[in-house]
Amino acid sequence: MKKEFNRRSFMKIAATSFGIGALYQVLPMTASGESEEFLGFLGKQNGEKPTPFSFVQLSDTHVGFHGPPDPLGTKAFEHAVDMVNGLDTKPDLVIVTGDLTHDSENRTEQAERMKLFQEISGRLHAPMLKLVPGEHDAGLDGGTLYREHFGQTSYSFDHRGVHFIALDNVSHPKPEVGAEAIAWLKKDLARFPKTAPIVVMTHRPLFDLKPEWEWFTSDGDDVMNVLAPYENVTVLYGHIHRDNEHDDGHARHYAARSLIFAFPDPTVTPVDQKKPIPFDKERPFKNLGIRLVNENPRRRPASASLEIRDVELSLREFNELVGSQQLLKDGDL
Amino acid sequence: MKRKLWTILPILVLALLTSASFARHDDDAAPQVIELKAKRFAFTPGEITLKKGEPVILRLSSDDVTHGLYLKPLKIDADITPGKTTDVKVTPEQVGKFVAICDHFCGAGHGNMHLVVNVVE
Numbered sequence: 001m002k003k004e005f006n007r008r009s010f011m012k013i014a015a016t017s018f019g020i021g022a023l024y025q026v027l028p029m030t031a032s033g034e035s036e037e038f039l040g041f042l043g044k045q046n047g048e049k050p051t052p053f054s055f056v057q058l059s060d061t062h063v064g065f066h067g068p069p070d071p072l073g074t075k076a077f078e079h080a081v082d083m084v085n086g087l088d089t090k091p092d093l094v095i096v097t098g099d100l101t102h103d104s105e106n107r108t109e110q111a112e113r114m115k116l117f118q119e120i121s122g123r124l125h126a127p128m129l130k131l132v133p134g135e136h137d138a139g140l141d142g143g144t145l146y147r148e149h150f151g152q153t154s155y156s157f158d159h160r161g162v163h164f165i166a167l168d169n170v171s172h173p174k175p176e177v178g179a180e181a182i183a184w185l186k187k188d189l190a191r192f193p194k195t196a197p198i199v200v201m202t203h204r205p206l207f208d209l210k211p212e213w214e215w216f217t218s219d220g221d222d223v224m225n226v227l228a229p230y231e232n233v234t235v236l237y238g239h240i241h242r243d244n245e246h247d248d249g250h251a252r253h254y255a256a257r258s259l260i261f262a263f264p265d266p267t268v269t270p271v272d273q274k275k276p277i278p279f280d281k282e283r284p285f286k287n288l289g290i291r292l293v294n295e296n297p298r299r300r301p302a303s304a305s306l307e308i309r310d311v312e313l314s315l316r317e318f319n320e321l322v323g324s325q326q327l328l329k330d331g332d333l
Numbered sequence: 334m335k336r337k338l339w340t341i342l343p344i345l346v347l348a349l350l351t352s353a354s355f356a357r358h359d360d361d362a363a364p365q366v367i368e369l370k371a372k373r374f375a376f377t378p379g380e381i382t383l384k385k386g387e388p389v390i391l392r393l394s395s396d397d398v399t400h401g402l403y404l405k406p407l408k409i410d411a412d413i414t415p416g417k418t419t420d421v422k423v424t425p426e427q428v429g430k431f432v433a434i435c436d437h438f439c440g441a442g443h444g445n446m447h448l449v450v451n452v453v454e
Contacts, residue, residue, distance in 0.1 A: 170438075173438055175436055211434075212434060213444075214434050214436060271430065271431075272432050272447060
C-alpha cells in the first residue's frame with residue numbers, strides 16, 4: 001500500500017517578530033518512524049534529504065535614502081547586521097528581498113550606494129548572502145547597474161534539500177516578471193519532483209495585495225500557476241515595508257519589514273493616503289526589523305515546521321543605551 | 334405641378350429634420366474627453382469625476398518620461414509615452430472612489446504618483 005504523507009505541511013512557516021527582518025528555521029519533523037520515512041522519501045525524490053538550518057531575511061534597506069520620514073540613513077541596516085551576527089543560532093544564509101539601495105538619477109551616485117550596501121552587508125557573519133533587486137535598484141536602467149554589482153536578477157540555488165528561487169519582478173518598467181523569466185522558471189522547476197521544498201524570494205508581492213499602492217505583480221498569477229503543482233512553496237518578499245502573511249490556498253506568502261521606514265496598514269488607511277509612518281524620535285526603529293527562519297523538518301506539529309521570528313529593533317539593542325541620543329549623536333538630523 | 338410639390342415638400346422637411354436629429358444625437362453620444370498630463374511624480378488634474386455608464390476618453394500625455402496609468406477595476410492599463418497623446422476609452426461600471434497609479438517606474442517619487450477617480454451615479 002502506498003504511504004500517504006502530509007507533504008504540504010512540511011514547509012509551513014510560523015512567524016515571530018524581530019522588527020528588522022526575519023530569521024527562518026527550516027526544521028525537519030521530530031524523529032519518529034513516520035518522519036524518518038518521510039524525510040527518506042523526500043531525499044530520494046529530491047536528491048537531497050532536508051536537514052535543519054536557519055536563515056535570515058532582510059529587506060528594503062534603501063541605502064542612500066535621506067530625510068523624512070527616516071533621518072537615520074543606514075543605521076537600522078547596520079544594527080540589523082550586528083543583530084544577525086549576535087544570534088545564538090547562526091544562520092546559514094541571509095537573503096535580502098530588494099530595494100537594497102534607493103534610486104538616484106546619477107549613475108555614479110547609485111553605484112556608490114550599491115558599494116555602500118556591499119560594504120555593510122559584507123560585515124555579516126553568514127556563509128551565504130543572496131539578493132534580489134527592488135524597483136529602486138533596477139527600475140530606472142532595467143537592472144544594468146545592479147547586475148554589474150550583484151550579478152543576475154533571477155537565479156536559483158539549492159541548500160540542504162531546499163530549492164531557493166530568486167525571481168526578479170522589478171527590472172521591467174512595469175510590475176511584472178515577464179514571459180522570458182516565467183519560461184526560465186518553468187525550466188528551472190522541471191527537474192524537481194512535486195514534493196521539493198521551494199522558497200521563492202522576490203520583491204513585490206506575487207498577488208494583488210493592494211494594487212492601488214502598487215503592491216502587486218501584474219503576471220503574479222502566471223508565476224503562481226507555474227508553482228501550483230509543487231506542494232511545499234513559500235514566497236518571501238519585501239516592498240511593502242511591513243509584515244504580512246497570506247495563504248493563497250496553495251502557497252504561503254510572507255512580507256518582511258523594511259530597514260528604513262514603515263508603511264501603514266492598508267486595510268485601515270484611506271486608499272489615497274499611502275504615506276510612510278512618521279519618524280518617532282523616542283522609538284526610531286519602530287516597525288523596522290529582521291526575520292529569522294528555522295527549518296526543522298522533524299518538528300512537531302508538522303504545521304509549524306518552518307518557524308519564523310520577526311524581530312523589531314529596539315533602542316536597548318543599540319549599544320545598550322536607552323534613549324534616542326545614541327542614535328542621533330552622529331548628527332544625522 | 335403645385336400638387337406634386339406639396340406632396341414632396343413634407344417628405345423633404347421630414348427628411349431634413351430626421352437628419353438634423355440624428356446629427357444632434359451623434360454629438361450627444363460623443364464621449365467627453367478628459368485631458369490628463371503625467372509628470373514626475375503627479376497627474377494633472379490629480380482627481381477626476383466620472384458618471385457610471387457614461388463613456389469618456391482619457392487623453393493622456395507626458396511632459397517628461399514614460400509613465401503608466403493602471404486601474405484594474407476600470408480596466409485601465411496604458412503607457413504614456415512622451416511626445417504623443419494616448420487615448421483610453423473608459424465606461425465606468427461601478428460607483429466609488431478609485432485610485433489609479435503610475436505603474437511605469439519613473440523615479441524616487443513613483444510610489445505615490447496617483448490619480449483619484451470618483452465614479453458617481
